[in-house]
Amino acid sequence: xxxxxxxxxxxxxxxxxxxxxxxxxxxxxxxxxxxxxxxxxxxxxxxxxxxxxxxxxxxxxxxxxxxxxxxxxxxxxxxxxxxxxxxxxxxxxxxxxxxxxxxxxxxxxxxxxxxxxxxxxxxxxxxxxxxxxxxxxxxxxxxxxxxxxxxxxxxxxxxxxxxxxxxxxxxxxxxxxxxxxxxxxxxxxxxx
Amino acid sequence: xxxxxxxxxxxxxxxxxxxxxxxxxxxxxxxxxxxxxxxxxxxxxxxxxxxxxxxxxxxxxxxxxxxxxxxxxxxxxxxxxxxxxxxxxxxxxxxxxxxxxxxxxxxxxxxxxxxxxxxxxxxxxxxxxxxxxxxxxxxxxxxxxxxxxxxxxxxxxxxxxxxxxxxxxxxxxxxxxxxxxxxxxxxxxxxxxxxxxxxxxxxxxxxxxxxxxxxxxxxxxxxxxxxxxxxxxxxxxxxxxxxxxxxxxxxxxxxxxxxxxxxxxxxxxxxxxxxxxxxxxxxxxxxxxxxxxxxxxxxxxxxxxxxxxxxxxxxxxxxxxxxxxxxxxxxxxxxxxxxxxxxxxxxxxxxxxxxxxxxxxxxxxxxxxxxxxxxxxxxxxxxxxxxxxxxxx
Numbered sequence: 001x002x003x004x005x006x007x008x009x010x011x012x013x014x015x016x017x018x019x020x021x022x023x024x025x026x027x028x029x030x031x032x033x034x035x036x037x038x039x040x041x042x043x044x045x046x047x048x049x050x051x052x053x054x055x056x057x058x059x060x061x062x063x064x065x066x067x068x069x070x071x072x073x074x075x076x077x078x079x080x081x082x083x084x085x086x087x088x089x090x091x092x093x094x095x096x097x098x099x100x101x102x103x104x105x106x107x108x109x110x111x112x113x114x115x116x117x118x119x120x121x122x123x124x125x126x127x128x129x130x131x132x133x134x135x136x137x138x139x140x141x142x143x144x145x146x147x148x149x150x151x152x153x154x155x156x157x158x159x160x161x162x163x164x165x166x167x168x169x170x171x172x173x174x175x176x177x178x179x180x181x182x183x184x185x186x187x188x189x190x191x192x
Numbered sequence: 193x194x195x196x197x198x199x200x201x202x203x204x205x206x207x208x209x210x211x212x213x214x215x216x217x218x219x220x221x222x223x224x225x226x227x228x229x230x231x232x233x234x235x236x237x238x239x240x241x242x243x244x245x246x247x248x249x250x251x252x253x254x255x256x257x258x259x260x261x262x263x264x265x266x267x268x269x270x271x272x273x274x275x276x277x278x279x280x281x282x283x284x285x286x287x288x289x290x291x292x293x294x295x296x297x298x299x300x301x302x303x304x305x306x307x308x309x310x311x312x313x314x315x316x317x318x319x320x321x322x323x324x325x326x327x328x329x330x331x332x333x334x335x336x337x338x339x340x341x342x343x344x345x346x347x348x349x350x351x352x353x354x355x356x357x358x359x360x361x362x363x364x365x366x367x368x369x370x371x372x373x374x375x376x377x378x379x380x381x382x383x384x385x386x387x388x389x390x391x392x393x394x395x396x397x398x399x400x401x402x403x404x405x406x407x408x409x410x411x412x413x414x415x416x417x418x419x420x421x422x423x424x425x426x427x428x429x430x431x432x433x434x435x436x437x438x439x440x441x442x443x444x445x446x447x448x449x450x451x452x453x454x455x456x457x458x459x460x461x462x463x464x465x466x467x468x469x470x471x472x473x474x475x476x477x478x479x480x481x482x483x484x485x486x487x488x489x490x491x492x493x494x495x496x497x498x499x500x501x502x503x504x505x506x507x508x509x510x511x512x513x514x515x516x517x518x519x520x521x522x523x524x525x526x527x528x529x530x531x532x533x534x535x536x537x538x539x540x541x542x543x544x545x546x547x548x549x550x551x552x553x554x555x556x557x558x559x560x561x562x563x564x565x566x567x568x569x570x571x572x573x574x575x576x577x578x579x580x581x582x583x584x585x
Contacts, residue, residue: 025368029198038367041309060370062466064331064363065554 004057005150006067009140010086011076014046016137020076021052023141027159028056031151036061049084056150074144075099076123076136081110090116097143097189099123099136104191119147119191126188130181131174138178142185146192157183194372194439201329201364204336204371205271205297205357206231210241211379212343214295215266215386218246218257220276223309224361225299228271251276255283255294262292263401265391267343269294273361274301277315281322287354288323289417290401293346294354296324297339300462300513301361302549310550311361313461317514317523319356323417325424326491328461329359330447333371337441338488340374343383344431350423352389360463362550374439382438421492428489445494447486448501450476454483456565457502459528460511461487464546464553471558482562493527499535506569507540508532509561511581513547521545521578540568546581557582 007024011017018039025037036055042048053067069089075098080086087096095117098107104118111118123139145156160182164175199207202225209217209232217236219229229245236245246261248254254270262268272280277298287294298316302308316326327342329335335357342355359365374382390399405413425445432443447465450472451457458468465486475482485501487494502508510529512522520526521543529541544561547553561581568574 022368026198029370034370035198036367036369038363041362041366062330062469063555064360064367064463064466066552068554 004055004059004061005072005148006070007054007056007072007074007144007148008067008070009052009054009074009076010080010084011050011052011137012046012080013048013050015076016135017050017074017076018052020074020137020141021054023160023163024054024144025056026163027145027156028054028151030159030162031155033057033151034059034061040066049080070094072097072144072148074140076140081107087111087114092116095119095147097121097140097147099140101125117191119143119189121185121189123185126181126184130184131177138181139185142182143189146186146189153186194374197371197373198368199332199371200227200366200368201332201335201359202227202299202366203231204332205339206235207373208336208339208379209269210235211374211376212267212269212340212383213241213380214243214269216244216246216258216261216268217270218248218254218261218268219270219272220248220251220254222251222273222276224301224365225271225273225276225297227365228297228299251279252283255280255287258294258296259283259287259290259292262287262294263290263391264393265388267347267386268292269296271297271299273299274303274309274315277319278303281319284319284322284324284354286402289413291352291417291420292354293352295339295342295346296354296356297335298356298358299361299365300358308549309361311363311513312548312550313358313513314515314548316356316358317516320491320523323353323421324491325351325353325355325421325428326489327355327357328488328490329357329364330462330465330486331364332367332369333441334488335359335364336371336373337435337439337443340379340382341431341435341443344434345424345427347386348423348427348431349389351420351427353417353420353424358462363463372439378438382435424492425494443488445487445489445497446501447488449484449486451483451485451501453481455481455506456508456562456569457483457485457505458509458511458558458561458565459485459487459498459502459524461490461513461524464511464513464558467553467555468558471555471562474559475562480562480566487524490524493531495527495531496535498528499531502528502532502539503536505536505539507542507565508536509542509544509565511544511546511561513545515545515548519578540572540574542568542574542577542579544579544581551582553582
């Protein structure tokens with residue numbers, strides 16, 4: 001069995017965590033990987049905590065449960081770290097990537113006893129400055145790819161541009177801003 | 193060359209429907225199958241298919257419209273889930289008894305109540321005696337492949353029965369995974385042009401469909417229907433062989449995974465079979481002779497084949513994602529154990545009901561089932577025949 005990377009996304013309904021997990025799966029597919037991208041569907045309310053998942057592997061993936069021992073956790077909404085056990089099952093040697101303007105070490109006291117790696121990226125500022133609105137998912141996607149080093153960055157950026165052209169076919173004016181947000185997050189992620 | 197892509201199960205079956213290009217699709221949206229008619233109606237709107245899309249006001253009407261269309265001689269498809277399938281109930285029996293080869297994706301979801309949108313197999317298991325052929329699918333690839341094969345099976349002159357292609361709601365329908373698609377022209381050539389035997393619009397050979405059938409003949413007609421189901425076994429295998437030549441992907445009545453020298457095995461449908469395969473691999477690495485059987489064809493039931501496949505094993509656990517309230521195990525268990533009575537009498541069999549209403553099925557829980565089997569194999573003692581997995585008691 002080749003090495004499989006498992007990622008769990010925590011966000012709030014409306015922030016695009018599900019879309020981010022699907023975009024990550026698509027980009028990893030473009031680099032020749034076997035992929036899974038799936039959300040955990042609950043009562044779909046704006047603002048309610050939601051979870052989404054990715055598996056990325058060099059071999060066919062047959063497991064179809066949720067992910068209980070992720071290699072990486074992405075927290076799309078900083079307020080979740082005190083209300084949801086976002087680090088549950090996180091593997092030793094894994095890492096958490098949090099949407100926050102703070103430095104990683106400032107958040108450590110909130111992650112009771114956690115000794116692993118923490119990365120932060122200010123997805124709110126990036127999103128508001130580049131898109132004019134708060135959509136944290138694309139910056140978080142850039143950050144997790146940077147942190148995991150899952151794929152060649154150029155291939156990833158190209159794949160995302162292709163996805164955006166497809167996804168935003170009816171509103172092409174948002175493509176450029178999303179691309180800027182993606183690249184900026186890859187530059188600005190803290191903790192590397 | 194196969195086309196490598198990444199698609200959800202719903203996208204995959206919608207694409208298969210585009211490639212099949214049926215004459216009529218009549219459907220009503222219901223979670224988690226909604227995306228199938230949604231994507232397909234876009235293909236209709238874009239002129240990518242020649243299909244007449246009938247947006248009906250309920251699933252009862254959807255199946256009624258499918259029956260009308262298929263009776264008129266049109267190749268007809270639809271999709272549904274859960275309550276939608278339940279609302280079709282009386283029409284399912286009509287479709288089968290009129291020998292109308294309708295093909296339907298059933299995106300498995302729990303039946304109410306309590307109301308629940310998530311996956312189990314209570315919907316299609318409830319329809320198991322309706323006279324429809326039932327194919328079950330582990331992932332998006334199998335959903336796509338089975339839907340294409342279903343058209344050929346249903347329309348075969350010796351079968352002429354409707355087919356349900358069942359796959360897991362959300363787990364398969366909404367997860368994006370790798371898939372290999374077949375080129376459009378190859379799918380079209382594989383399914384061929386539909387040439388209905390008897391149909392209402394054939395003025396040269398007028399027929400009646402659905403008249404009152406009194407005791408003088410009803411029984412013979414039911415017997416004839418059962419004969420078609422019997423014929424389906426041969427046709428399912430022939431179509432699978434032809435499909436393998438086209439794609440290299442092998443299908444049968446069931447998949448045997450690492451069964452060659454297995455001593456214990458789990459029998460389980462759909463996506464959970466994929467999770468169980470990872471457990472089998474782990475146990476095999478520890479030297480434990482574990483295997484897995486994943487039924488693909490539940491109607492007709494491969495009684496002799498599956499019975500023989502389980503002979504020689506020490507212990508078998510049949511897993512049901514549906515509660516039949518018989519107090520004697522789930523529907524899959526009842527039939528498999530019946531087959532084992534003839535062909536695998538010395539193999540101990542236990543039942544686990546699992547995953548109802550979308551309760552996630554974890555690999556470590558399936559490990560507990562294998563542990564149970566290992567204990568039975570060692571001691572020869574079954575402590576409990578009817579069990580529940582992953583539940584708070």
